[in-house]
Amino acid sequence: MTKLALGTHPFLLGFEQLERLVERTAKTGNDGYPPYNIEQTSERSYRITLAVAGFAEDDLAITVEDSTLVVRGRQSEENGERVFLHRGIAGRQFQRSFVLAEGVEVGAATIENGLLHIDLNRSEPDRVIQTIQIRKG
Incomplete structure (x- = not known):
């Protein structure tokens, strides 16, 4: 049995871009840091x-690059000479x-109590109905 790729399925015309999007998402390289939640508000x-x-x-x-929300963190280097006996608090840079999805826009971003909140809003899609005239060949 031949396995069809998403972009080559006969009922999904023009979805090649979606297949590339799935491949790009798999390659983002997120390593689990920092931890995050996504909630529907x-x-x-x-x-x-x-x-x-x-x-x-x-x-x-916080930037939006080609329909991808990217959050980067980099702590400024401390000039003081601190000697840690134990360092268990992660302070590394991250991305x-x-x-x-199409129609999702980034709203406000707030930081409180060590949590960065980014609000997203999805606009109502326009319903488009198009009538195609049939001509005699």
Whole structure:
């Protein structure tokens, strides 16, 4: 039995881009840090919450690149000479990516109590009905 790729299924015309999107999502390289939650806050809105304890606002960057929400964190280097007897609090740089569906827009971003909240809103899709005229050949 031949396995059809998503973009080559006979009933899904023009979905090659979706297959590339799935491949790109699999290659984002998210390693589990920082941990995050995704919650649905209403019928058309979502909230992503990342645990970013120890990161200040200036240490974080949020961008949208080709329908991908990218959150980057890099703590500024400390000039003081600190000697740690034990260092169990992660303070490494990170990049976390989320692929956004068409019509999903990034709203506000807030940081409180070591949690970065990013609100997403999905717009109502326009319903399009098109009538095609049939001509004699």
